[in-house]
Amino acid sequence: MxxxxxxxxxxxxxxxxxxxxxxxxxxxxxxxxxxxxxxxxxxxxxxxxxxxxxxxxxxxxxxxxxxxxxxxxxxxxxxxxGYMKSDFAEELTKSIDDVLKYFKSLDLKKLFYYLENANNIYIYSTGWLQQLIAEYLSHELLVFGVHSTVLPSALSELCMVYDYVQSGDVLFIISFTGDNKAINDELMKFELTNDKFKCVSFTDMKQNTLASLSDFNFYYSPIAFTEDPDIVNDKVAFASAYYLVDLLISEYVMWREKSGKEDKNGGAK
The missing domain is CATH 1.10.10.10 (Winged helix-like DNA-binding domain superfamily/Winged helix DNA-binding domain)
Known part of the structure; x- marks a missing residue:
């Protein structure tokens, strides 16, 4: 640097x-x-x-x-x-292809059941670019009648969730690396003292602590715009994360149409 x-x-x-x-x-x-x-x-x-x-x-x-x-x-x-990567388009295309292949391998029935029966859905992000993804996820859920609350990107907001979370609630955490120590330490406390909610994380396609702490994890592949070794978050394309959100919502809607709304005991109505 x-x-x-x-x-x-x-x-x-x-x-x-x-x-x-x-x-x-x-x-x-x-x-x-x-x-x-x-x-x-x-x-x-x-x-x-x-x-x-x-x-x-x-x-x-x-x-x-x-x-x-x-x-x-x-x-x-x-x-x-050099500023712009000459192979950026190729890398972006590959990252989206990788996300699609990875997504097709997932069994999401349990997650969809939790989403369908959650009293509250919270979405927390670790930065302002991740906050935009959180708002996009919330909007896409709302399009299909599912309300969610987007929390500000502050650790204090995440800590407050513990005070009012209810049994069956779902907490999404959208992160860049999944290795924010303060956030992961807080989740470890939740894991030891609270079995009420299900945690769903979005992180980079690398092994990370947040993924291991979550009940469900989704991987995406951010792509750097530049060759600059001093790269920071605002020089990264999160297109694959938005694509992952679209895939998740699409699959969720198809699941709802196919299986119908399930009751609290897991039986089809």
Whole structure:
């Protein structure tokens, strides 16, 4: 990881909104900014020169000259790595094919029974991109008359579920890696003290702790947009996760049509 990015990650909690906006601009335009003087960059961003100098100090840099040097290095690394993957379309197609093959191997009757008889369905996500998938899942369920509650992506919200969860409720957790320690630790506590609800997780196609803690797990394959070694969540395509949601809802609807609504004892009405 470049020195500048390391410093930003390390000292990001010290920055105010204005400084975060400066960082956002320079990280997206490192080559342009590395060729600007302090005064020209300040004019371009409509901030004072002292504001940029204070930012450099907060990041642990000696001054603007070192800031420019790190920006030039960042620009060089990006140019060498290349931005867009040339084989992105092929990788995306393969990931969707892999999800389809994997999905066809699943027996989902038990999960569908729990969904059909759940008093409440909760959907929790571990980040803002995962939150969009959670909202999509909730919308698709609602289209077929199934209500769900999308929880904010905060650990406190997940902890609160324990207080009001009822027997037979279903909790979906949509994660990127499935290895968020704080969330997994909380689920371990649930597992030891609460047998009321069923947990359903969506995670990357890799072995992970969240999958092992869940009653049901669905794997998807996120694809990186770039060759950038400093990749973060907002540079990843989650198309396979949305595709997995569509497959799940489609199969659930077909199951409902075929078997009819089941009563609480599991017998067909």
């Amino acid at each position: 470049s020195n500048l990015k390391s410093l930003i990650y390390k000292n990001g909690n010290k920055l105010n909104d204005s400084e975060n906006q400066i960082i956002h601009f320079v990280l997206n335009n490192p080559e342009l900014c590395s060729n600007l003087s302090l005064s020209k960059l300040a004019k371009k961003l409509y901030v004072s020169e002292s504001a940029i100098f204070r930012l450099c100090k907060k990041l642990g840099l000696s001054g603007y000259s070192e800031f420019k040097f790190d920006l030039a290095e960042l620009a060089k690394n990006k140019n060498e790595a």
